[in-house]
Amino acid sequence: MKPLRPHLLGIESDAPFPPAESALRTPDGLLAVGGDLSPARLLNAYAGGIFPWFSEGQPILWWSPDPRMVFHTGGVRLSSRFRRGLRSSGWMVTADSAFAEVVRACADAPRRGQDGTWITGDMQHAYLALHRLGHAHSVEVFDGAHLVGGIYGVAIGRMFFGESMFSGRSGGSKVALAALAHTLEGWGWPLIDAQVENPHLLRMGAISLPRSAFLAQVRGLVRSAPGTAPGSWHGRFGRWPASRLAASAGA
Structure with missing residues (x-):
């Protein structure tokens, strides 16, 4: 029988989480409460298919919903109209060149139906x-020196766990997600975790x-493999034109 309340985490950052399968049905996926946001705790959580999600003033809440929203890296879709516009775009794509700015922009981005952000100062x-x-x-995603879109998340092994994305201009987040997926597919990484269902993500192929x-799948993908050691992606990802996605992200 499933527990009636989430598991209470202890203060030790390396303490194991309960199995994700033991998460509550109502609210869907709530697994544990408490703990901290130390690197060891966060990496332990993601490797077990668990992520933190809470608002300012709440205790830290840990989730593993059922079902789980994901993208196959070869399955991100951009509409034909959007791809036509990309062909003449001057936007450029990079990685790990403005991490703090992307996180801050995601925290500041307005969300329909939400008051405030879950990307609290402690989360940042x-x-x-x-x-x-x-x-x-x-x-x-840059237009000249101006940041117009971005996405961030956590990588373990060959698995990328998406956290949030933003658009400073129309389509900026789409380009960031498609660029991430295009690159990860080339690296042999098959999945991007998108956490919970969202109509916008469904339209893009989630x-x-x-x-x-x-x-x-996660338990296999998070194991170490050649080319998956932690480190900056800035050089490996490179800097390239968003127009490249016009041919690679089909509708």
């Missing part, structure tokens, strides 16, 4: 710490996986 500091350790990464199927 936590992901900046992961970034300094080479575990958290951003993809940026699919729902039963939690059991998601966890089975």
Whole structure:
């Protein structure tokens, strides 16, 4: 029988989480409460298919919803109209060149139906710490020197766990997501975790996986493999024109 309340985490950052399969059905996916946002705790959570999500003033809440929203890296879709516009775009794409700015922009971006942000100051500091350790990464979209879109998340092994994205101009987040997926597909990384269902993500090709199927894939993908050591993606990703996506992200 499933527990009636989430698991209470202890103060030890390396303490194990309960199995993600034991998360509550109502609210869907709530697994644990408490703990901290240390790098060790966060990496332990993501490797187990668990992520933090809470608002200012709440305790830290840890989730593993069922089903789970994901992208296959070869399955991100951009509409034909959007791709036509990209052909003449002067936007450029980079990685890990403006991580703090992307996180801050995601925190400041208005969200329909939401009052405030879950990307609290403590969350921002936590992901900046992961970034300094080479575990958290951003993809940026620039128009000249102006940041017009971005996405950030956590990488373990060959698995990327997306956290948030933003558009400073129309289409900026689409380009960031498509650029991330295009690059990861080339590296042999098959999945991007998108956490919970969202109509916008569904239109871009996201699919729902039963939690059991998601966890089975994650547990294999997070294992170390050649080319997956923590570190900056700035040089490996390079700097390239967003127009390249016009041919690679089909509708």
